[in-house]
Amino acid sequence: MKANLLLASALFVCAVPAFCDSSIVVSSPQASATVGVPFVLAATASPCSGQTVSAMGYSLDYGATAFVYAASINASVTAATGSHTLHVKSWGNLGAGCDTDVPIVVSASAPPGQYTDVTVSQPNNGAELVSGFTLAASGTQCDSQAIVAFGFSVDDSSQTTFAMGNSVNAPVSSPLGAHTLRVKSWGNQGAGCVTNVAINVVPSPVSQLPSNAIAVPSIQNLVNWQAGFDTGTGGGASSSGVTVLTASPSLSGSSREFYTTSANYGGERYDIQFGADTSTSNFLYDGWFYLTGSSANIANLEFDLYQTMANGQTVIFGFQCDSWLGTWDYTANAGTPAAFVDEWLPSTQTCNLNNWAQNSWHHVQIEYSHDANGNATYHSVWLDNVEQDLNITVPDAFALYWGPTLLTNFQVDGWTEGESTSTVYMDNLTVYRW
Structure with missing residues (x-):
């Protein structure tokens, strides 16, 4: 269709x-x-x-x-x-x-246009970004000359950052507000070209937390992580997983490795309970994830949060990067809390693990909240300092008859019919609540 x-x-x-x-x-x-x-x-x-x-x-x-x-x-x-x-x-x-x-x-008498084939793959025009975002651009021609250098500046700043070669991949710092990112290239005979990208630099979600927010840091270091096959990934599917702490690769000196074996698109769930607060209702999930070359075997990554509410029901914030559809997906209860029907729904915001650089750390932040009846609102997601707004509210309460629980679930779904393996690392996982 x-x-x-x-x-x-x-x-x-x-x-x-x-x-x-x-x-x-x-x-x-x-x-x-x-x-x-x-x-x-x-x-x-x-x-x-x-x-x-x-x-x-x-x-x-x-x-x-x-x-x-x-x-x-x-x-x-x-x-x-x-x-x-x-x-x-x-x-x-x-x-x-x-x-x-x-x-x-x-008109045949007008001069031909100055052509450049520079492509800016990050950020997109009109993107909402946190300062420190990544600029990724490449090209081969500037006014019919071979490109030998790139540069960039914000607005009309006289300070240009340079990178030799026909591509640039660099962090960009910028004050808050609307700006023009000027991506510059130079040919081997002196030609200069500029590609402009409109951006809006927004505050970091952590900087906007209220003073009473409670942080649970370094969740990856907790010792009671459990692994198990997710039966919801389909009949005939299978998976197994092992998770251990490791010093490399790591940002903090101690990351958690998830080694998953999957067949017939099976998914392996890794979970840990990290609290028992039933009174808070706002959350910011904040973690770093490292993909290896084995990410080609991963269809989806889930970043889920469960909380038992004061009424005894459990709200499930299910959230995943879905490479099948190329979207961020979220869960909703299509039934009632007692007769629940847990379903995944695609958002209009894009996500595809094939676009995540391998052998690199990626920063994932998700903000969500719920009301007293377990209606969940998925506010925004940030991937590598790029903000994508959702603002979707759905029923997400389930009568699971759990005791007071705060639990996070990280899941790796396979992308092959035959058996395959994958390795993902997690570091600096913090959940804020208020």
């Missing part, structure tokens, strides 16, 4: 400029500009109808659409001389389509 929506969306045009979609920002060419042959199309897209952008495209007049599976376009476009309408399009990860139109005049 999504594929059909995508194809259908490629055909629509924005006939009246007043109704063009503001989620698409075309920085080149400007509306009604006279451009040369070829001209440069540079555009970025923020969420389309509330959906994370998974692809963009463009066409001239009623011609064929060229696609780019990213949230930005930087292309050299050849067109016949004369007046044209450039249709710039984007598609959300659940099939929504957006479009904006740019009227242009192509």
Whole structure:
């Protein structure tokens, strides 16, 4: 169904400029500009109808659409001389389509556009970020010259950070607020190119915690972690797991290793009880996770939290990065607390473990809360300082007849029909509650 929506969306045009979609920002060419042959199309897209952008495209007049599976376009476009309408399009990860139109005049006497094939893979245009976020960009050409260096600055700062070569992967510090991240590249004969990315720098979730928040740090170091097969991963599936403390790799000097063997897409659950508070109702889950080359065998990672409430029912905050769908998923009770039906639902925010760098630490933070009846609200998730807002409220109370409990569950689901193994490390896991 999504594929059909995508194809259908490629055909629509924005006939009246007043109704063009503001989620698409075309920085080149400007509306009604006279451009040369070829001209440069540079555009970025923020969420389309509330959906994370998974692809963009463009066409001239009623011609064929060229696609780019990213949230930005930087292309050299050849067109016949004369007046044209450039249709710039984007598609959300659940099939929504957006479009904006740019009227242009192509002239043989106008100079050709300065083309660069620089792609900024992180951050996306319009992203909400915590300072210290990662810039990842690469390219081979700047104005037809081979790129030999990159640089970046925030807004019009005179301080540019440089990186030799045809790519850059670096942390970026920035004050709070809306800014323009200027990604610069230089050719081997002196040409200079700039790709701009609009960003909004937001506070760290930890910095926004109330003064009465209670922190349980270093949960990975607790000694009573249990491992067990999750029967909910399907008939015929199987798994086994071992978890131990290790000094390497580690951020704190002591991380927890999870070694999982899975067959037929089986999932292994690792859990630990770390408290017995029934009165608090707001939580921030904050941990670091290291993926090895074996992450190719992992379909999903779950970061779950269970709390027994004052009424004796248990609220389950189930949350996972789902590589099957490419989304962050959350759990809800589709039944009643007594006759519960636990189900996974996809959010509109994207997550795919295939996009997580291997042999690297990744920072995962999740904020959620519940009311007295166990209606859970999933507020936001931060992955490597990139904020994604959910603000979804669902019933999540279960009559499990547990005593007072605070428990976290980390689960590794296999991604192969045959037997496979994977290793993941956890460090600095802290759960805040208030």
